[in-house]
Amino acid sequence: MVRVIVVSSGKGGVGKTTAVSNLAAALAGFGKKVVVIDANLTTSNLGLHFGVPLNRPTLQDVLKRKARLEQAIWTHPAGFKVIPADISVSKVMSAKPNQLLSVLNRILSDADFVLIDSAAGLCQEALAALKAADEVLVVTNPELPALTDALKLIKFAEEYGTKNIGVVLNRVNGKSHEWSDEEVEKFLGAPVIARVSEDVAVQRAIAEKMPVVLHNPGSRAAREFKELAARLAGIKFSSGPSWLYRLWGWLVR
Numbered sequence: 276m277v278r279v280i281v282v283s284s285g286k287g288g289v290g291k292t293t294a295v296s297n298l299a300a301a302l303a304g305f306g307k308k309v310v311v312i313d314a315n316l317t318t319s320n321l322g323l324h325f326g327v328p329l330n331r332p333t334l335q336d337v338l339k340r341k342a343r344l345e346q347a348i349w350t351h352p353a354g355f356k357v358i359p360a361d362i363s364v365s366k367v368m369s370a371k372p373n374q375l376l377s378v379l380n381r382i383l384s385d386a387d388f389v390l391i392d393s394a395a396g397l398c399q400e401a402l403a404a405l406k407a408a409d410e411v412l413v414v415t416n417p418e419l420p421a422l423t424d425a426l427k428l429i430k431f432a433e434e435y436g437t438k439n440i441g442v443v444l445n446r447v448n449g450k451s452h453e454w455s456d457e458e459v460e461k462f463l464g465a466p467v468i469a470r471v472s473e474d475v476a477v478q479r480a481i482a483e484k485m486p487v488v489l490h491n492p493g494s495r496a497a498r499e500f501k502e503l504a505a506r507l508a509g510i511k512f513s514s515g516p517s518w519l520y521r522l523w524g525w526l527v528r
């Protein structure tokens with residue numbers, strides 16, 4: 276059965292789009308049929324993480340019935356499908372986010388996973404995405420401002436009946452001032468299901484318009500994203516001995 280998962284956060288810039296792009300690539304690598312939707316209609320940039328050509332029809336065009344859904348779907352070389360949003364200022368918020376559900380219903384039959392990249396916070400478009408999905412993955416950083424906003428988001432998810440799969444702690448440095456898993460779980464009342472390290476390989480990959488799981492599969496963040504994807508898919512996966520991956524990461528640099 277298809278799983279419709281929205282990747283959300285309270286605070287902006289915590290790593291939602293990075294998580295979506297890497298989960299899509301990793302799940303496709305595990306043989307899953309994946310569709311990714313950029314539901315961040317005002318500050319969209321998922322397409323930039325994949326190198327989607329800019330002159331194509333977008334989700335806004337579909338929502339405004341200026342293009343058919345099939346025309347807006349772009350297939351990544353790794354096999355997953357992307358419905359990008361428009362990055363031009365003129366089309367910002369010209370589409371109604373609450374029509375997202377009708378778009379979703381039309382792609383469900385052709386996917387194992389539908390991943391929705393949400394806008395941050397509790398704005399109209401973020402809440403529309405939260406409502407439209409069955410499950411939510413909460414991305415945050417291990418620090419108080421991001422966690423406080425994550426808590427608000429979790430309360431809205433509860434209100435909408437969107438099942439909270441768990442929390443992804445992104446940009447973890449392992450420093451003593453950062454919150455531990457236990458502290459985060461107590462504060463948010465939700466399990467931490469992944470920790471993704473602060474890793475410059477992520478930024479290098481974004482500069483090349485690629486998910487890090489494809490650009491530098493041996494990097495630490497790539498292995499952590501693959502482990503999260505395997506967990507979501509219920510697949511047994513071990514990224515292997517870390518020294519081997521560090522060596523690989525060093526060789527491909």
Ligand SMILES: Nc1ncnc2c1ncn2[C@@H]1O[C@H](COP(=O)(O)OP(=O)(O)OP(=O)(O)O)[C@@H](O)[C@H]1O
Pocket residue numbers: 284286287288289290291292293294315318393394395445446447471472473474475477478481496
């Ligand atoms: N694990 C990581 N290691 C290093 N840098 C990271 C990591 N994750 C994200 N980043 C950096 O943080 C930036 C912001 O990430 P991203 O765009 O995924 O956040 P977002 O939550 O989608 O933001 P927005 O709320 O604006 O949509 C990325 O462009 C990248 O440079």
Ligand SMILES: [Mg+2]
Pocket residue numbers: 291292293315320392393
């Ligand atoms: Mg984003």
